[in-house]
Amino acid sequence: MRVEHQVRAFEQVLNNYDGVLPLHRFLFNYFKQNKQMGSSDRRWASRYLYSYFRLGKALSKVDKLKRLAVADFLCHDTTSLVIAHYLPDLEQSVNLLLDDKIALIKKVYQSFKLEEVFTFEAELSEGIDKEEFLRSFFIQPDLFIRVQETHIQSIINQLKANHIDFKEVSPTTLALPNGTKLEQVISDARLYQIQDFSSQKTGAYFEPNKYDYWWDCCAASGGKSILLHSLEPKIELLVSDVRENSLNNLQERFQLAGIKKYHLKVIDLLQKNDQILHHYEFDGVLLDAPCSGAGTWGRTPEMLNFFEKYKIENYVKLQKAIGASVIKYLKLGKPLIYMTCSVFKAENEDVVDYLIKNFDLTVERMELIKGYNNKADSMFVARLVKNKLTLQDQA
Numbered sequence: 242m243r244v245e246h247q248v249r250a251f252e253q254v255l256n257n258y259d260g261v262l263p264l265h266r267f268l269f270n271y272f273k274q275n276k277q278m279g280s281s282d283r284r285w286a287s288r289y290l291y292s293y294f295r296l297g298k299a300l301s302k303v304d305k306l307k308r309l310a311v312a313d314f315l316c317h318d319t320t321s322l323v324i325a326h327y328l329p330d331l332e333q334s335v336n337l338l339l340d341d342k343i344a345l346i347k348k349v350y351q352s353f354k355l356e357e358v359f360t361f362e363a364e365l366s367e368g369i370d371k372e373e374f375l376r377s378f379f380i381q382p383d384l385f386i387r388v389q390e391t392h393i394q395s396i397i398n399q400l401k402a403n404h405i406d407f408k409e410v411s412p413t414t415l416a417l418p419n420g421t422k423l424e425q426v427i428s429d430a431r432l433y434q435i436q437d438f439s440s441q442k443t444g445a446y447f448e449p450n451k452y453d454y455w456w457d458c459c460a461a462s463g464g465k466s467i468l469l470h471s472l473e474p475k476i477e478l479l480v481s482d483v484r485e486n487s488l489n490n491l492q493e494r495f496q497l498a499g500i501k502k503y504h505l506k507v508i509d510l511l512q513k514n515d516q517i518l519h520h521y522e523f524d525g526v527l528l529d530a531p532c533s534g535a536g537t538w539g540r541t542p543e544m545l546n547f548f549e550k551y552k553i554e555n556y557v558k559l560q561k562a563i564g565a566s567v568i569k570y571l572k573l574g575k576p577l578i579y580m581t582c583s584v585f586k587a588e589n590e591d592v593v594d595y596l597i598k599n600f601d602l603t604v605e606r607m608e609l610i611k612g613y614n615n616k617a618d619s620m621f622v623a624r625l626v627k628n629k630l631t632l633q634d635q636a
């Protein structure tokens with residue numbers, strides 16, 4: 242195949258992409274409508290598009306195809322026609338370590354700045370190693386599965402039998418190469434849950450008790466509820482979301498996970514919901530808030546190019562309003578678990594600060610769970626407890 246052919250396909254797809262749909266959904270639709278692209282064309286166009294977006298705003302004044310070659314060189318340890326054509330002197334170095342490759346690129350392009358890959362550095366939550374975080378954009382995150390300890394050996398045996406690479410990253414978590422087709426390898430879909438490693442770690446903040454009644458108020462397809470249930474199967478659950486179709490997906494996943502004791506409602510937390518919820522009092526609320534998703538941009542690098550800073554403030558307004566509307570349904574002394582998959586302080590620590598200043602809540606603990614050293618997403622989690630009445634309050 243000639244480089245011109247690959248480049249034409251890349252440019253065609255790039256010119257048609259406006260950032261509205263996530264890139265993987267756009268590519269799926271695009272390839273369906275452009276059946277003349279064979280499997281090799283599709284594979285190369287996907288690789289180039291993802292590489293290209295991983296460069297973020299770095300080298301923005303350089304010619305598009307030269308940028309593509311730099312990006313593809315940094316993202317992969319195998320060469321490509323684009324690397325061979327536009328960076329011939331570096332082709333032999335494609336399998337060096339990332340730091341060495343960055344140093345080589347800096348020699349060719351003195352204007353290359355890692356800080357320009359992700360241009361929102363000033364917005365980051367505390368404790369993030371900026372250099373490590375920026376470098377992580379050139380590395381594709383892994384696919385993680387959560388498995389009960391009793392089933393892990395059987396899963397490992399099936400992976401080995403199918404020659405699938407995997408890593409045991411905790412007694413209940415396996416990391417696999419992204420794109421692994423698990424449904425073709427593991428015979429029983431009930432034995433595992435696909436869930437990012439950092440997302441799994443938020444479970445350490447839930448601490449449910451037997452016979453508790455919890456509310457997952459932004460449940461989507463139920464990832465956090467299923468995690469909660471795995472920690473304490475003897476709980477009752479209310480699951481709700483503003484999007485009805487995401488709850489359909491949840492019902493299927495609950496069935497596979499064997500979760501039967503739950504109630505499901507479509508609730509918009511920006512509306513008054515007293516009519517629906519007036520008699521509810523929960524032992525815990527999971528608030529996995531709508532957010533920028535900046536902790537997951539390693540999986541959606543197109544966001545490095547299409548996200549705009551003003552959008553953070555829109556999410557913050559939503560997060561504060563949703564937080565404010567759920568607290569009254571929490572029992573005294575019980576936790577609100579506030580979570581985001583954002584790395585922005587405004588959506589994390591600042592929202593927690595707002596909630597404790599305006600409502601009777603105390604922060605028990607909070608953490609930015611850093612995924613960049615584990616080829617995982619980054620998440621924020623805080624356990625906020627509704628204060629009990631003091632004797633003075635009661636008098």
Ligand SMILES: C[S@@+](CC[C@H](N)C(=O)[O-])C[C@H]1O[C@@H](n2cnc3c(N)ncnc32)[C@H](O)[C@@H]1O
Binds near residue numbers: 458462487511
């Ligand atoms: C980060 S996702 C939740 C992910 C889910 N908890 C999981 O573990 O898979 C945030 C969810 O908040 C929901 N949401 C956004 N605005 C809302 C609103 N006004 N009321 C209720 N839910 C809302 C979205 O539909 C989305 O499903």
